[in-house]
Amino acid sequence: MKMERVAITEEAVALVRQLQEQHGELIFHQSGGCCDGSSPMIFEKGDMYLDDSDILLGQIAGVNYYMNQDQFEYWKHTHLTVAITKGRGSSFSLEIPLGYRFMIHSRLLNDEENAALNK
């Protein structure tokens, strides 16, 4: 079994595809903090400055998923699934004009996953 930290639902893949057609290459970045924080944001690749402090959690629907390393320390024992919900965030995330918002469902990594991913 392939171990992964992040997955995506079929509905969310369809939305990502739509955004890829509109905007080209994309990245996800996991936000934290106030208001719309704690939600994944999707941007055009290159829009957000990324460096070694951004951990690459994996790739979903061809899109890299990043999280700041400080935040990752508190999140690394959990598995994330990117989903969508109707709604309206107030960030710069590209899906917002479409009337949807990416969100995450989380679960604990099982022992096997934890052993493989958090060595």
Place this chain on the structure above:
Amino acid sequence: MSYSKPNFKEKYGNFINGEFVDPMDGTYFENTSPIDNTLIAHYPRSKQADVDHAVAAANAAKDAWGNTSAAARAALLNKVADIIEANLEEFALVETCDNGKPIRETMNADIPLAIDHWRYFAAVIRAEEGSATELDEHTLSMNIKEPLGVIAQIIPWNFPLLMLSWKLPPALAAGNCVILKPAEQTPSSATLLMEKIAEVFPPGVVNIIHGFGPEAGKPLASHTGVNKVAFTGETTTGQLIMQYASKNLNPVTMELGGKSPNIFFNSVMDEDDAFLDKAIEGAVLFAFNQGEVCTCPSRLLVQEDIYDEFMERVIARTKAIVQNNPYDSSCMVGAQASNDQYEKILSYIKIGKEEGAKVLIGGQASKLEGAFANGFYIQPTILEGHNKMRVFQEEIFGPVVCVTKFKDEAEALEIANDTLYGLGAGVWTRDAHQLYQIPRAIKAGRVWVNCYHAYPAHAPFGGYKKSGFGRENHLMMMNYYRQTKNMLISYDKNKLGFF
């Protein structure tokens, strides 16, 4: 007393250069009320061209506005306060409708506080002075505060008119022109304000642009015609805005949320008196504004020897919370601001349970009857667990508090400071030493001591760590909207003698 949904027009415009204008490409978005998920009105889905228009209007107005006297600016700020005050109930109803918060809160907190912030900054600019220093007998150094010019402000949806009133008055008082973008979830009270004060300021001094973050917010934050960006929101957008500002070498201020600890030492239970009653309420303030507060006291830290007894009372008080029609003045906790927030909160409660947190009360959506069945309501929830759980580390932005116990002062501080954020904190004790030493050791910009959730003008508010920087609600905010002109004047008639 019960009110009902206020009336709105079918659609509204942006407020640019002193008048309401349609979005240039004619597109609008639907704004709904989270109370019952019904339509409020259509608001402009602004794009780059609308932002350009507003930025141009502000730039055209900035020189004249920047040269007005402090007396003239103060008079206009006071006028705005008077207008809001004269229409308090109308503003409160619109705010409740748009955001979902209880009417008793908008009537008694949001709108009165908003009014006072306008008055505070009107007063401050009449009292403050520049500075001058005689460096030697012939040389005078004189500091004159000058406005930056044009300010972009992007505000959140949790306290729409109050956040506007935290940001607009200091920028205007300092002599700047402003383009403010309300959150797309809550455009209504800013629009109502512009209707009421359309004639107060010269055209171009105050501009309101509606629309979505990627389409209107980003062009505004990255605009070369803007001299400073002020933002309240989350960390990723904060980073992006700083990035865009760096291209323009513009200053920024950021308020990015928190995960505030609310610490109760055992002495609070020494007596069963009014203070203990206040402390119990202080713990239950996590549910204030549906938990949609950057400083929500969402981590409850209780000393272990009083834990059981104290929590029994906190749970009882939480149980007594009335969650019903937000237009009814008996309502204490209303609707979450939007469906996506509602879903996010439920997903956090779920991961909290999975991580082993115990639900002491609540833990699910709240089903209201009738028209409110389509609204977004969550039961006030207390989760018991430990500080390494994700529910203790992330801002849930719902009526959810996570409680844990601590042994002594050292452990209380260790837990309190084990967070990425540092916006607010609460310390409750009858011990005179603790009430000074513990707040000093907490890494947060605002520590409430034996109180919580007070936001008076005249007390600076802002974050440490990843909660951002800048200090609002206070005279010091003016300096984030100004630059210092130093005039170095020589009264010496003699040359240097170099050439």
